[in-house]
Amino acid sequence: MRTLLLFLAVAAALGVNLAVQGVAHRLVLRGRLVPSIGLGFIAGLPVLLGAPLVVSAAMGSDNPALGFAGWTALIIALMLVYVAGSFVLVCLIAAGETSVRVQILRLLLASPQGLSEPELDANYSNRAIVGIRMERLLASGSVILRDGRYFVRSPALVVIAHLFLACRLVIYGRRSEFDSA
Amino acid sequence: MAELGIALLSFVVSLALYGLMVRRRGSLRAALLPLLLPFAVVPVIVVLGTALLRPSDPIDAALLACSIAWSLLIAFIVANTAIETESPTQSLVLFIWSKRTTGAPAELITEFDRSRPYRDSRLHGLLNDGLVRLSNGRYVCTGSGTKMIAVLDAYRRLIGRRTPTG
Numbered sequence: 001m002r003t004l005l006l007f008l009a010v011a012a013a014l015g016v017n018l019a020v021q022g023v024a025h026r027l028v029l030r031g032r033l034v035p036s037i038g039l040g041f042i043a044g045l046p047v048l049l050g051a052p053l054v055v056s057a058a059m060g061s062d063n064p065a066l067g068f069a070g071w072t073a074l075i076i077a078l079m080l081v082y083v084a085g086s087f088v089l090v091c092l093i094a095a096g097e098t099s100v101r102v103q104i105l106r107l108l109l110a111s112p113q114g115l116s117e118p119e120l121d122a123n124y125s126n127r128a129i130v131g132i133r134m135e136r137l138l139a140s141g142s143v144i145l146r147d148g149r150y151f152v153r154s155p156a157l158v159v160i161a162h163l164f165l166a167c168r169l170v171i172y173g174r175r176s177e178f179d180s181a
Numbered sequence: 182m183a184e185l186g187i188a189l190l191s192f193v194v195s196l197a198l199y200g201l202m203v204r205r206r207g208s209l210r211a212a213l214l215p216l217l218l219p220f221a222v223v224p225v226i227v228v229l230g231t232a233l234l235r236p237s238d239p240i241d242a243a244l245l246a247c248s249i250a251w252s253l254l255i256a257f258i259v260a261n262t263a264i265e266t267e268s269p270t271q272s273l274v275l276f277i278w279s280k281r282t283t284g285a286p287a288e289l290i291t292e293f294d295r296s297r298p299y300r301d302s303r304l305h306g307l308l309n310d311g312l313v314r315l316s317n318g319r320y321v322c323t324g325s326g327t328k329m330i331a332v333l334d335a336y337r338r339l340i341g342r343r344t345p346t347g
Binding site for chain 1: 182184185188196199200203204241244245248249252253255256259260262263264265266267268269270271272273274275277278280281283284285286287290293294296297298299300301302303304306307312313316318319320321322326327329330332333334336337339340341342
């Protein structure tokens with residue numbers, strides 16, 4: 001019963017999340033990706049928490065009583081699964097946006113004959129990857145250039161980077177993919 | 182509430198098992214194969230946990246626990262590429278952050294990008310995963326690579342995103 005409610009509520013909430021992302025990005029926030037994703041996530045929350053109540057009320061007397069612990073567990077489960085689903089959406093959009101692998105695939109797809117290594121270098125070199133990211137960090141104000149030296153100004157980025165580093169250390173036992181190279 | 186504990190326990194145990202396998206097998210290529218193993222481990226832990234804790238409705242609790250653990254595992258697998266192979270942006274941020282007292286001069290950034298050939302590393306990964314093949318000295322996108330781009334582009338089109346930044 002609760003699993004069915006969970007799937008219905010999360011599917012509905014993710015649907016609303018996506019729809020609001022689309023409308024916000026196209027019409028309201030006009031190309032601002034991160035606020036659009038945030039707005040989509042928030043818009044899904046009322047649907048997520050309201051859907052089980054609506055379904056439960058519609059079932060009436062056929063609905064076995066869940067009790068306080070049952071409802072609490074369901075709400076926590078809903079939040080966990082919705083956050084996981086929203087995180088997957090963020091990862092998908094981030095991959096399409098900035099992933100090096102995806103960018104290489106796009107370049108190869110755009111060239112029906114494929115690309116040789118020098119041609120790939122000319123379009124997307126090792127050096128360009130760091131250069132593009134530095135430009136993006138400077139443009140967003142996350143990194144500043146002062147007296148010829150770079151400083152990080154975004155504590156959130158530092159926290160996220162440390163979080164992923166901690167996961168890499170715990171799961172893979174290394175700081176960098178180039179450690180084993 | 183027992184089902185939440187069982188779900189989180191099964192997620193952590195399956196992740197730990199995955200971590201152990203990856204460390205034993207070593208290479209990135211080998212790490213792709215056991216990626217699906219945690220999904221099979223979850224029901225085993227859930228059944229054991231349910232039998233041990235005896236919630237009032239064991240089937241409902243077990244299904245809920247499996248749903249939570251599998252959802253968390255899907256999120257992990259999607260994030261796994263960013264964990265396993267570092268994000269250039271995050272590494273750059275950590276590198277500059279490590280020089281926060283004096284700041285990172287431009288020469289050190291050049292040294293940073295020389296020591297991290299991200300393009301070569303990702304191209305190698307694409308070849309290993311069968312998304313790109315080498316044909317007569319030229320790299321060509323395979324059918325799987327084309328499908329992957331189609332999925333990502335469908336989402337981008339849905340929200341009206343036009344130009345990728347790379």
